[in-house]
Amino acid sequence: MKQLLEILGFIALLQGALGLVHEFTDWHIGVVQRLGFLDGYEIYASVVLIVAGLALFAAGNSAQQP
Numbered sequence: 001m002k003q004l005l006e007i008l009g010f011i012a013l014l015q016g017a018l019g020l021v022h023e024f025t026d027w028h029i030g031v032v033q034r035l036g037f038l039d040g041y042e043i044y045a046s047v048v049l050i051v052a053g054l055a056l057f058a059a060g061n062s063a064q065q066p
Contacts, residue, residue, distance in 0.1 A: 001060075001063050002060045002061075002063045003060075004060075005056050005057075005059050005060030005063060006056070006057060006060040008053075008056050009052075009053045009054070009055075009056030009057040009059075009060060010053065010057075011053075012049045012050070012052045012053035012056060013049070013050055013053030013054065013057075014053075015030055015031050015032060015046075015049050016032075016045075016046045016047065016048070016049030016050035016051075016052075016053060017046075017050065018030030018031075018032070018046075019031075019032030019033065019042055019043075019045060019046030019049065020043065020046045020047075020050075022042070023042055023043050023046065030046075032045050032046050032049070
């Protein structure tokens with residue numbers, strides 16, 4: 001479970017960072033700009049993904065192994 005949370009956290013953190021890179025450099029990378037319902041809210045969605053990724057890392061660190 002810990003590894004799954006860490007992998008999901010890494011993916012969320014990476015996609016959030018790539019979304020911010022896309023907004024500030026106009027490189028066409030990441031998945032945030034490809035979602036049509038997020039038009040106009042890409043920066044907010046990227047920040048939320050970064051925060052969610054950090055939260056998943058914290059949850060992964062607190063998860064107990066059996």
